[in-house]
Amino acid sequence: MKSKEYWMQFLKDAGIPKNVLDTYAASFVYHCVRRKDLQFFSYEAMKDMGIEEHEITKIKLYGRIQDYNESKSSEVTPPPTELQKLEEEIPIKVRCSSPMVQDDSVVAACSQPCSSFSVEEQEKAS
Numbered sequence: 001m002k003s004k005e006y007w008m009q010f011l012k013d014a015g016i017p018k019n020v021l022d023t024y025a026a027s028f029v030y031h032c033v034r035r036k037d038l039q040f041f042s043y044e045a046m047k048d049m050g051i052e053e054h055e056i057t058k059i060k061l062y063g064r065i066q067d068y069n070e071s072k073s074s075e076v077t078p079p080p081t082e083l084q085k086l087e088e089e090i091p092i093k094v095r096c097s098s099p100m101v102q103d104d105s106v107v108a109a110c111s112q113p114c115s116s117f118s119v120e121e122q123e124k125a126s
Contacts, residue, residue, distance in 0.1 A: 004029045014062035016055055024051055024059075038063035 002010075007025035016024060027049045033041070038060060046056045 002028070002033070002035065007033075010035065010062070011059065014058050016058060020052075020055070024049075024055070027051070035063060035066065039067070 004025045007028040008021050011021050011024050012018070031049060041060075043053065043056050046059070047053060051059070
């Protein structure tokens with residue numbers, strides 16, 4: 001459950017007037033409202049909590065914007081693994097040495113399942 005201070009800041013950021021911030025925040029705390037639950041509250045339920053209809057629109061819209069921003073920030077590319085870091089530092093070429101492959105292809109292009117391969121360190125391009 002969020003604190004009254006959290007809700008006061010949230011409501012202030014949503015554009016709710018200062019004269020009703022305290023009342024609305026206290027109502028959200030009293031009703032154990034979680035921010036993620038705002039989208040599920042009906043206008044009638046929020047009116048019953050003492051929130052003016054035009055303010056409900058602001059609160060719900062701001063909540064949706066926050067949800068969207070959080071979803072976008074969670075789509076961050078994960079940090080590279082230790083192996084990926086090493087591959088970036090030491091470029092290598094893996095070659096298939098199977099007699100089935102005539103052109104010494106890179107293993108990634110090799111269609112034959114085998115454990116015959118060699119690893120060659122390449123010169124790092126500067």
